[in-house]
Amino acid sequence: MEILFAPLQGYTEAAYRTAHHRHIGGIDNYYIPFVRLEHGKLLRRDVRVLDRAAADRGVLPQTPQIIASTTAEAAAVVLEITSRGLGHININMGCPFPLLANKGKGAGILPHPDKVHALLDEVLDRATGAGATVSVKMRSGWEKMQESMALLEILNPLPLTHIIMHPRLGRQGYKGECDMEAFARFENECEHPLYYNGDLTTAADITRITSAWPRLRGVMIGRGLLADPALALEYSQGAPMPRVARLAAIGKIHTDVYAEYEARIEGGQSQLVKKMQAFWEYLLPEGDRKAHKAIRKATTTDAYLRAVNTLLAGA
């Protein structure tokens, strides 16, 4: 039973993944938020993302992810990844953001089996030629769950290593319940190793899913891990991490992430504070609500760090 850390653009960046792995762990693989082409080139930010992933090979188990709608785009991004010696590529067919989905990227590609087929063929061709393997992260559909069922005809025969299924529709965004019936039907007919993804926030949630579907290769968790970074470890060890130890570990992760952004971010204190505020958005070490508010309101690093210290002191 593997546990994968889901990619969340803006939250699970390299600094966070590295610090989480160092101070808590319990994760089999960290998925990197998608990289993409814009105007025919990788974004500068994404060049850094892939260079860093290549540098961290062997230190941090992680998987780069691409998002693309055309075969030309996909071929170019795959080359960026394989030329850096990264050996596995995940294809995003789940992103619901309209700006991308309207261009047939992410979940926007799901209603178009012909486009999915062309994209996967291209990525598999290029990746395999360079010695890399390929997996897919997808939703149950854009408009209706029948879309993912129809895609199984294409997906099943292809040499994918695995599929990660988030059983929501693209048009739902992140709202509403996961559709467990859609997941059950997909699981029943999917011939690839499968991971479940969506709304797992406690060790009991993970157990519920893995008992219901014993054939699963594992689960992928995003927001649940950001809220409780020890969740995977707690599941595998069968016991909750004591509160004091958890706060201490969160403190260490925070110190590393802060140090990295402090060294890198240009644009002064307010930029740094803004960037760090995202660290706390999902994270709720049960504690001082006043300190939480102070973190959100801080505009200087002094005020920010004072609030963080109060929160982590275990109020």
Ligand SMILES: Cc1cc2nc3c(=O)[nH]c(=O)nc-3n(C[C@H](O)[C@H](O)[C@H](O)COP(=O)(O)O)c2cc1C
């Ligand atoms: C802010 C945000 C950014 C995300 N970025 C990505 C991404 O880059 N790639 C991806 O495949 N999924 C992305 N996701 C989806 C998550 O990986 C995950 O599938 C989703 O949050 C459901 O899992 P969870 O309930 O465990 O968080 C993002 C989700 C959110 C809320």
